[in-house]
């Protein structure tokens with residue numbers, strides 16, 4: 541578990557410092573006597589071999605994670621997998637990749653130019669997972685990519701890091717429902733992602749989720765600093781399966797809307 545904790549500490553520090561500074565406040569609002577348990581985190585990338593889903597998964601596999609589910613998002617042109625660790629306290633990991641070949645040649649060429657800049661050695665250290673961008677980017681390219689795919693723009697601008705952490709509501713004493721957590725957050729000035737409704741999923745699909753809209757964060761481009769959507773915080777409530785174990789997968793229709801937490 542030590543290696544798991546070390547990796548997640550790196551991901552958490554990068555997430556609260558660079559991608560989602562408001563997460564520290566949400567974390568404090570929800571923390572009770574016991575430390576908060578994270579249901580999962582999520583990472584994003586492009587499906588080019590050098591930096592594809594498998595490259596991001598490798599450091600997790602090396603510390604005991606196993607692939608446990610596959611997901612397709614046709615309209616957004618994304619593919620994702622989730623990974624679980626034998627220790628149930630270790631957060632699940634959701635990794636998605638953009639199907640670059642299904643986009644315009646303009647987008648494809650721009651993304652290939654970014655990925656070509658990645659020094660191969662940089663990917664050998666697991667710390668690349670929270671190292672941010674491994675390429676230079678100008679604001680016009682970011683704009684062009686975002687216009688075609690908000691996801692493409694996000695990955696191009698921020699590079700590698702957890703785009704969200706997810707509080708497990710099951711473990712909280714004060715709250716049992718996702719809507720109760722949403723209410724507390726709204727009361728404290730946070731904006732909830734309402735795409736597909738404030739609660740995604742249902743007891744029938746064994747998973748209910750909600751999320752904040754991403755913080756706006758300053759990002760340095762080659763031609764100046766711009767404020768753009770960064771990371772967000774998610775909340776998940778899982779229901780037991782007939783065998784009594786909590787459902788541990790994800791729900792495509794819900795995930796599709798969670799992605800939109802980083803939309804402009």
Ligand code: OOG
Pocket residue numbers: 582583584634636703749774790791794795796798799800
């Ligand atoms: C992942 C969105 C999906 C979930 O819990 O269904 C997700 C992302 O925004 O990168 O996190």
Ligand code: NI
Pocket residue numbers: 580581582634704706774798
């Ligand atoms: Ni999530």
